[in-house]
Amino acid sequence: MIPDYELTGPPQAPVLVLSNSLGTDRTMWDEQLPELSSHFRVLRYDQRGHGKTPATSGPYDLETLGQDVLDLLDHLDVAEAHFAGVSLGGMTGMWLAINAPERIGGLALLCTSAALGPPENWRERAAFVRANGTRAMVDSTLDRWFTAEFASRPDVVTKYGGMIAASDDEGYAGCCEAIAGMNLREGLGGITAPTVVVAGYDDPATPPEHAERIVAGIPGARLFLLERAAHLANVEQAERVNRLLVEHFVPEGEGMSITSGETASTDGTGTGMAVRRQVLGDEHVDRAIERKTEFTEPFQDFITRYAWGELWASEGMDRPTRSCVTLAILAATGCHDELAMHVRAARRNGVEASTIREVLMHVAVYAGVPKANSAFALADRILDAETDENGA
Known part of the structure; x- marks a missing residue:
């Protein structure tokens, strides 16, 4: 038919x-x-x-x-x-x-x-x-x-x-x-x-x-x-x-449409911005771009090109797994601002709250209870806010 x-x-x-x-x-x-x-x-x-x-x-x-x-x-x-x-x-x-x-x-x-x-x-x-x-x-x-x-x-x-x-x-x-x-x-x-x-x-x-x-x-x-x-x-x-x-x-370099006014480039910047938006969300990335200054612009370009355009864009590891690895590293090193951002990103990448808990339990064993305690408190606030927002 x-x-x-x-x-x-x-x-x-x-x-x-x-x-x-x-x-x-x-x-x-x-x-x-x-x-x-x-x-x-x-x-x-x-x-x-x-x-x-x-x-x-x-x-x-x-x-x-x-x-x-x-x-x-x-x-x-x-x-x-x-x-x-x-x-x-x-x-x-x-x-x-x-x-x-x-x-x-x-x-x-x-x-x-x-x-x-x-x-x-x-x-x-x-x-x-x-x-x-x-x-x-x-x-x-x-x-x-x-x-x-x-x-x-x-x-x-x-x-x-x-x-x-x-x-x-x-x-x-x-x-x-x-x-x-x-x-x-x-x-x-x-x-x-x-x-x-x-x-x-x-x-x-x-x-x-x-x-x-x-x-x-x-x-x-x-x-x-x-x-x-x-x-x-x-x-x-x-x-x-x-x-x-x-x-x-659309294969990279063939006019990929990322956002209005943006095109992919062969140096990884275009791909990096696309992946960055996928993982962190448009609102977060738009705020980062608005705050960009002449002083911080080279750094923003650097992380877009290498962190997002190469590492996060790689197919060597799926994104939920990459999110879990990132959460563990940020919690173990006490990078709380970045940790908050990546808790939200992990949920966007499909990581369940129960999996985030297991990641932080590993941090407690292998990096220390005080660091895990701080990470648990931060993640709990974010997940509670998410529950309230969704009316659950």
């Missing part, structure tokens, strides 16, 4: 396939299209039973949905493409990268899972939708897709509530059954496409631990945890997701 699709961007550019989540159509990628189509031939399509792609009788499985993509690529005579997918779209991408690796050049997996059980929950949802229609799913779905403040916006309710209600009942139910029967965990180790995994810190549908398990399974995969983002992180944190996708899919 060839899904309904649209192509946008330069005809000779590399093809980037964008795959939608359960209950959405391809316009869920509207916020990405202007940026991505300046670099790629963007191929947006609707999953079976969503948008303009008709439903067939269910149940479906991931092979069915993945084969739809292969049929589409064959129809367009595209031998290889990059692939980015949210939720169900990410599951489709993993299936493709495992079963048709020669067709996937690079892979971006957003707010997704390699096994999202228990299966009976998905079969119950399929039965509910067949009995009551997708309109009955609108309110509960919006609560999962977005943080409370974002979900209350009238434009969001109109656009995304309308998407859910417009999804074909049988198509939605069939896709639920595809998720019920999915378990991709054993195949993750065979994925060879360069992979970036993005998770929303506030995502109740596929919490960050699902992304962590994917990253642990795919060789060389990198994880980015986005604050103030729930399940449709590409909508709620569009600018940050755009930057991550371009940085992942």
Whole structure:
């Protein structure tokens, strides 16, 4: 089956396939299209039973949905493409990268899972939708897709509530059954496409631990945890997701778009600034740039070039592990200002609070209780503030 699709961007550019989540159509990628189509031939399509792609009788499985993509690529005579997918779209991408690796050049997996059980929950949802229609799913779905403040916006309710209600009942139910029967965990180790995994810190549908398990399974995969983002992180944190996708899919030195007015350079400064923003967050980096003076500028350039452009940009160690090493060193040496910054960065990189605690326990044994005591007090304040901010 060839899904309904649209192509946008330069005809000779590399093809980037964008795959939608359960209950959405391809316009869920509207916020990405202007940026991505300046670099790629963007191929947006609707999953079976969503948008303009008709439903067939269910149940479906991931092979069915993945084969739809292969049929589409064959129809367009595209031998290889990059692939980015949210939720169900990410599951489709993993299936493709495992079963048709020669067709996937690079892979971006957003707010997704390699096994999202228990299966009976998905079969119950399929039965509910067949009995009551997708309109009955609108309110509960919006609560999962977005943080409370974002979900209350009238434009969001109109656009995304309308998407859910417009999804074909049988198509939605069939896709639920595809998720019920999915378990991709054993195949993750065979994925060879360069992979970036993005998770929303506030995502109740596929919490960050699902992304962590994917990253642990795919060789060389990198994880980015986005604050103030729930399940449709590409909508709620569009600018940050755009930057991550371009940085992942555009080779360094080929016009990488980092932020407005910035381009990558071959000396590591551009890459360093991109990585620095990914790890520390835009707000922190923007403040550092604003405070930069003629006296401190050479130092800022130095750390951007070497600490961020070489060490943190290296694929020799994944970022959660690198965060843990950094925390241990900073706590052991009593660098409290830097430690506070990197506790926040570690959470952004997907490091659990319980793991931070274990790191500091090691510091107590190997570097001394007084240093660990100070580090525990500082980290506890930061983690408490994070809990208060998220209303937990």
